[in-house]
Each structure stands twice: as C-alpha cells, then as structure tokens.
Amino acid sequence: MTPLHFARAALSVLFLHSATAQTWGAPASWKPFTYARPAQATPVRKPGERIMLELDGTAGTLKLTLRQLQAMPAVRYATPHRQLKQTYTYQGVTLRDLAARGGFAGRDLRVYASNGYFTTIRASDYMTDPIMLAYSADGKAITAQQKGPLTVVLPAQPERYHGPDYGAAWVWYVERIAPLR
Numbered sequence: 728m729t730p731l732h733f734a735r736a737a738l739s740v741l742f743l744h745s746a747t748a749q750t751w752g753a754p755a756s757w758k759p760f761t762y763a764r765p766a767q768a769t770p771v772r773k774p775g776e777r778i779m780l781e782l783d784g785t786a787g788t789l790k791l792t793l794r795q796l797q798a799m800p801a802v803r804y805a806t807p808h809r810q811l812k813q814t815y816t817y818q819g820v821t822l823r824d825l826a827a828r829g830g831f832a833g834r835d836l837r838v839y840a841s842n843g844y845f846t847t848i849r850a851s852d853y854m855t856d857p858i859m860l861a862y863s864a865d866g867k868a869i870t871a872q873q874k875g876p877l878t879v880v881l882p883a884q885p886e887r888y889h890g891p892d893y894g895a896a897w898v899w900y901v902e903r904i905a906p907l908r
C-alpha cells in the first residue's frame with residue numbers, strides 16, 4: 728500500500744465511523760442504530776424562527792427549531808406509511824435520541840400533536856428500534872397532507888409495527904414530547 732492509499736483507507740474508516748457513531752453519550756448497552764448523519768453543532772435560533780418541537784426534559788422544556796432538529800443525529804430509512812399507504816424514505820431524529828436529550832431515555836413517553844391527540848410510546852419499543860420523529864420524506868419537507876411537518880414513523884417491520892396495535896403510534900402533526908408521569 729502506498730502512503731496515499733493508506734491515507735485514503737484511514738480517511739474512509741474515519742468517515743464510516745463518524746457516520747454510524749453512537750451519540751449523546753449512548754451507553755454501550757444500547758443497541759447501535761445506523762445513522763445517516765452524525766450530530767452537528769446546535770445552530771442558534773434566529774429571531775422569529777419557528778419552534779417546531781417542545782421537549783419536556785427533566786431540566787425544563789427545550790424548544791427546538793427545525794434546523795436544531797436537523798442538527799441532531801439523523802436516521803434515514805424507507806418504510807410504508809401505515810395510513811398513507813405509500814412508501815417514503817423518511818429522515819428524522821430517533822425518539823431514543825430525543826429522550827436522551829431530554830434526560831428521560833428509558834422511560835415511556837407521550838407524543839402530543841397539534842390537533843389535541845396524544846399517545847404513549849413504550850420505552851421497550853423506542854429504545855430497541857429507531858422509531859423516528861421524521862422531518863423529511865423522499866428528501867423534502869413533509870406536507871400537511873402527508874401528516875407533517877413532524878410525524879412519527881416506525882421501522883419497516885410489518886409484524887411488529889404495521890398492524891392495528893400500533894396504529895395509534897403513528898402520530899402526525901407532532902409538537903411536543905414528554906416523559907410519561
């Protein structure tokens with residue numbers, strides 16, 4: 728191997744590592760998720776920039792803009808949308824990373840929508856599978872017709888997540904996430 732080849736190989740290993748790295752000090756006991764993009768520095772909210780998500784953390788409420796959500800580690804996968812009956816490649820933040828950021832990873836959580844709907848998502852689900860709060864579908868912002876701008880998406884495991892028992896977990900119009908009290 729020439730020095731140049733070696734440098735290239737070393738760089739590609741570094742890149743792969745950063746693209747799949749665990750984040751937010753995730754304990755080694757957590758099942759690794761595959762990330763499409765690692766965490767970025769949190770951008771400062773601009774004057775007038777819309778708050779998209781309130782995260783009721785153990786140390787107060789974090790108000791996050793879309794850009795701040797996009798700066799969190801991102802997962803991306805294709806899954807048929809249970810209600811829309813269409814498959815999209817969604818990108819978003821895992822509920823596990825959001826819960827970890829709020830200081831309540833491992834506790835069941837409540838997801839609240841702007842139409843007054845809310846439901847509980849169990850820790851045993853979101854801690855083991857990359858259930859995500861999606862902010863894009865096929866690389867574009869999720870429209871209201873597609874149940875956006877923020878919508879909960881579950882992995883393409885039909886037996887587990889696409890049956891009637893999990894219909895309630897596909898929360899659209901998400902605006903707040905909090906640990907179950």
Ligand SMILES: Nc1nc2c(c(=O)[nH]1)N[C@H]1C(S)=C(S)[C@@H](COP(=O)(O)O)O[C@H]1N2
Pocket residue numbers: 810811840841842844894895896897898899900
């Ligand atoms: N924001 C919001 N999300 C929601 C609901 C709701 O009423 N509001 N209903 C839930 C339930 S109980 C189910 S079964 C599905 C229903 O989706 P559909 O009405 O498009 O079939 O969405 C889930 N997500």
Ligand SMILES: [Mo]
Pocket residue numbers: 894895
């Ligand atoms: Mo439902």
